[in-house]
Amino acid sequence: MSMANVAGVSVDTRHFIGGERIASAQTFADHSPIDGVHLADISRGGKQEVDLAVAAAKAAFPIWSQMSPQERGAILHRVADLVEERIEELAIVETTDNGSLLRSHRRGVMPRVAMNFRFFADYAMNQLSYPDFETRGHTNHVTWDPAGVTGIITPWNAPLMLATWRIGPALAAGDTVVAKPPEWAPLTASLLADITAEAGMPPGVFNVVQGFGEEAGAALTAHPDLSRISFTGSVPTAKLVAKAAAENLVPCSFELGGKSPLIITDDADLDIAVTVAVEQYDNAGQVCLSGTRFLVQRGIAEKFKAAFIERAKQIKQGDPRDEATDIGPQIHPEHFTRVKGFVDRAVAEGQTVVLGGGPNSELGGNFFMPTLIDNPTVGSEIITQEVFGPVLCMQQFDTDAEAIEMANGTEFGLAAVVICGDKKRAEAITDRLVAGTIWVNCFFVRDLGAPFGGSKKSGIGREGGIWSFDFYADVKNTVFAPNGWKE
Numbered sequence: 001m002s003m004a005n006v007a008g009v010s011v012d013t014r015h016f017i018g019g020e021r022i023a024s025a026q027t028f029a030d031h032s033p034i035d036g037v038h039l040a041d042i043s044r045g046g047k048q049e050v051d052l053a054v055a056a057a058k059a060a061f062p063i064w065s066q067m068s069p070q071e072r073g074a075i076l077h078r079v080a081d082l083v084e085e086r087i088e089e090l091a092i093v094e095t096t097d098n099g100s101l102l103r104s105h106r107r108g109v110m111p112r113v114a115m116n117f118r119f120f121a122d123y124a125m126n127q128l129s130y131p132d133f134e135t136r137g138h139t140n141h142v143t144w145d146p147a148g149v150t151g152i153i154t155p156w157n158a159p160l161m162l163a164t165w166r167i168g169p170a171l172a173a174g175d176t177v178v179a180k181p182p183e184w185a186p187l188t189a190s191l192l193a194d195i196t197a198e199a200g201m202p203p204g205v206f207n208v209v210q211g212f213g214e215e216a217g218a219a220l221t222a223h224p225d226l227s228r229i230s231f232t233g234s235v236p237t238a239k240l241v242a243k244a245a246a247e248n249l250v251p252c253s254f255e256l257g258g259k260s261p262l263i264i265t266d267d268a269d270l271d272i273a274v275t276v277a278v279e280q281y282d283n284a285g286q287v288c289l290s291g292t293r294f295l296v297q298r299g300i301a302e303k304f305k306a307a308f309i310e311r312a313k314q315i316k317q318g319d320p321r322d323e324a325t326d327i328g329p330q331i332h333p334e335h336f337t338r339v340k341g342f343v344d345r346a347v348a349e350g351q352t353v354v355l356g357g358g359p360n361s362e363l364g365g366n367f368f369m370p371t372l373i374d375n376p377t378v379g380s381e382i383i384t385q386e387v388f389g390p391v392l393c394m395q396q397f398d399t400d401a402e403a404i405e406m407a408n409g410t411e412f413g414l415a416a417v418v419i420c421g422d423k424k425r426a427e428a429i430t431d432r433l434v435a436g437t438i439w440v441n442c443f444f445v446r447d448l449g450a451p452f453g454g455s456k457k458s459g460i461g462r463e464g465g466i467w468s469f470d471f472y473a474d475v476k477n478t479v480f481a482p483n484g485w486k487e
C-alpha cells in the first residue's frame with residue numbers, strides 16, 4: 001500500500017526521488033506514540049534508493065543553481081504558502097506521528113516551518129552581499145555560489161521544523177537536497193515532498209529517502225557526490241557521520257545534544273525563574289536546548305524548589321491532541337525505556353527524587369512523569385549525560401564563579417539560561433559561559449537570523465542568517481585588478 005490514512009490525512013509512504021514516488025521492496029512499521037496505533041508501513045530505503053536520489057539531485061543542480069535567487073525565491077514562497085494552507089493537516093499528522101502538542105504545531109511550529117522557507121528565500125534575494133573592498137587598488141568581490149547536493153539528516157523530536165530549518169536555507173542557497181527523515185517520525189517529510197511538487201519545484205531539486213539511520217542514513221553520508229552534509233542528532237551518530245564524510249572530505253554542519261544549565265541567582269525574579277524552569281519540560285523533555293540542570297543560589301534554593309514543584313504539579317500530561325494538554329508521551333517505547341533507565345539507575349545510586357520519578361501509571365504507554373532529582377552526586381550520570389526526557393536536576397551554588405564552573409562542567413555547550421535581577425551581574429556570567437545560545441530571563445526566543453549551534457560536543461558550525469549561507473554555499477572571492485580593461 002503506497003498511501004496511509006493518518007488522522008484523515010492521506011500520506012504517501014514511498015520515497016520521493018526525482019519528482020516521482022518510488023517504493024522499496026521492504027518496509028518498516030510506523031506507530032503513534034500516543035496510543036501505539038499502527039499508522040503506516042514506510043518504504044525502507046538503502047544504498048540503492050540513496051544512489052537514485054543523489055543522482056536525481058545532481059541532475060537537477062544545473063537547473064536550480066542557475067535560477068536567480070528571485071526565481072528560486074518565488075518557488076520557495078509558494079512552498080511556504082502551501083505549508084500555511086495545510087497547517088491543520090501537517091499539525092495533526094506530526095502530533096499523531098511523534099506525540100508533540102497539536103496546539104503548538106498549529107500556533108507556533110508549522111507557521112515556523114513556512115518561515116524557514118520565506119526567511120531564507122528573502123535573505124538570498126535581499127541580504128546576501130558583502131561590501132566590496134580594496135587591496136592595493138584591486139577590488140575584492142564576495143559571492144555565495146550554490147555548492148551542489150546537500151544531504152540532510154534530522155531527528156524525531158521536531159521533525160518538520162528541524163528538517164526545514166536546513167532544507168530552507170540549502171534550497172535558497174541554490175543547492176539541491178536529499179533528506180533522510182527520522183524513522184520514528186517519517187510522515188510530515190512526505191507531505192512536504194507533495195508540497196514542493198505542487199509549488200512547481202523542478203523534479204530532483206528536493207528528494208526524500210525514508211529508512212533507518214544505519215541503512216539509508218549511512219548510505220547518504222558515505223555518498224561521494226554530496227557537497228554538504230547537515231546532521232542534527234546525537235553525539236554518537238555524529239561521530240559515525242563525521243567518519244563517513246571524512247572519506248570524501250565533505251563539509252558537515254552538526255547540531256547535537258546538550259545538558260544545558262539554568263542558573264538562577266539570589267536576586268532573580270522568582271516568578272520568571274519558576275515559569276522558565278517549568279518550560280524545560282516542554283515536548284516531554286525531548287528538546288535539545290532544554291536547561292536540564294538547574295543551578296540555584298543557596299539562599300533561595302528551598303523557596304525556588306517549593307514554588308517549582310507546586311507549579312510543575314499543575315502540568316497536565318495527556319493526549320497531545322487535546323488543547324488542554326501541556327506535555328505528551330515519549331516518542332517510542334525504546335526511548336521511554338532509555339529515559340526510565342536513567343531514572344532507575346539514579347534511584348539505585350541513592351539520588352533524591354523530589355518530583356515524579358517514573359512512568360505515569362494513569363496514562364500507561366509511553367508517558368513518563370515530569371521528574372526532578374535534587375542535589376545529585378557530582379559527576380553522576382544523571383547530571384552529566386543527556387536524558388532527552390522530562391528529567392531535570394537541581395544543584396546549589398554559593399558564588400557566581402562556582403555557578404559558572406558548574407555550568408561549563410559538561411562536555412556539552414549547546415545552550416544556557418540565566419535568570420538574574422542585575423544586568424551587569426548577568427553579563428559577567430554570560431561572558432564566561434561556553435554555549436552557542438544563552439537566554440537571560442527568557443527561554444526559546446529564536447530569530448532565524450541569529451547564529452545557532454553548539455560549542456564543545458554540542459555541535460560544529462553555526463546556522464541561521466548569513467551563517468546558513470556560509471555553510472550551504474561556496475563562498476567565493478573574486479579579485480578585480482584596476483587595469484587590463486580595453487575601455
Ligand code: NAD
Nearest residue numbers: 154155156181182213214217218233234237255256257288
Ligand atoms: P540520532 O543521532 O539517533 O538520529 C538522528 C538521525 O540520524 C535520524 O534520522 C537517524 O535515522 C539518523 N542516523 C542514525 N544512525 C545513522 C548513521 N549511522 N548514519 C547516518 N544517519 C544516521 O538522534 P535522535 O535520537 O533521533 O535525536 C535525539 C538527539 O538529537 C539528541 O541528542 C538531541 O539533543 C539531538 N538534537 C539536537 C538538536 C540541535 O539543534 N542541536 C535538535 C534536536 C535534537
